[in-house]
Amino acid sequence: MFNVDQRERVQAQLLTLAEADPEVVGAAITGSQAVGAGDRWSDIDLAFAVNGELGPALVRWTETLYKKFAAHHHWDLPSGSTIYRVFLLPAWLEVDIAFTSADEFGPLGPTWRTVFGQITQLEPAAPPTSDHHVGLAWHHALHARICIERRRSWQAEHWISAARRQLITLSCLRLGYPTSYAKGAHLLPHELTNPLETTLVRSLDETELRRALDAVIASLGRELELTDPTLAARFQPMLIELAQPGGHTPGH
Incomplete structure (x- = not known):
């Protein structure tokens, strides 16, 4: 399975590619690693703010994950207007990328660390009772x-x-x-x-x-x-x- 060095290298490469993408105007690290609570087994959780329609960005980034990172599979988890695309990379490294429109890019909870871009203050969804x-x-x-x-x-x-x-x-x-x-x-x-x-x-x-x-x-x-x-x-x-x-x- 993947090791910490592999995970950190892939995450850094993804963030570098995001910053070079003119349609990605914001990026954040989410999940446990955003608050220093990750461990040896933590996956990669990112959020990208997309300027414009999500569809072309999803297609382009999916091609990137397969061609540059040798992804084996992916699937989607929609949440409102955001699409979480979950990728499986070699050595069982999971990469979760939340693609969201730029005007809805912001934290819904504490596990968020902005890398670049402007965030929007969002109202967290009420938890189930x-x-x-x-x-x-x-x-x-x-x-x-x-x-x-x-x-x-x-x-x-x-x-x-x-x-x-x-x-x-x-x-x-x-x-x-x-x-x-x-x-x-x-x-x-x-x-x-x-x-x-x-x-x-x-x-x-x-x-x-x-x-x-x-x-x-x-x-x-x-x-x-x-x-x-x-x-x-x-x-x-x-x-x-x-x-x-x-x-x-x-x-x-």
Whole structure:
């Protein structure tokens, strides 16, 4: 895999090319490296301000990544008017470049370091609320149960794992840790994470799926008691019903 010297060399080359590109009027380092929190395994995260339409810049820069940096693959993650193009370079070096219009070039959070260009003061998007993640958690648990009843074992495993991810997010949100992609999970206390180990699905056997789902439901009840005791009290009989193999479950 890539080493730190390779990563820094590629990043420097990309920023040099950006400064020489007349249509790129701003560039910034984003992600963990922008605030000195990167490590040996951190990827390259950049943001480019484009003067004019994004399309031609995306085409041109994609050609550059393939021809000059031997990229193997790329894919896009749109966010509003910004397009994050994610490249895979040799030695498994990931390069994420956010292409955005010049009038929307600016930080939406603390992980930003301007290299050149003028930034715009943007209003950060409101983070998802705990209600949002509670809703996803019970939704995923419900559909895990439905899939078990329908004998759809792989889909049941999917929903059980998805519900667990929401439980981790809820704990991180409550304690003020990063919530996206489980970035704050390693900061959670063991008394929260140890019970979550029982939610891991060890096989697709129906008994095992029901056991893992019961563990998810129990963990959801505990988290609700910490997040919103009033809601926890309202949910308690519903969670008990959801965990009962013979209980009624609606179709989807």
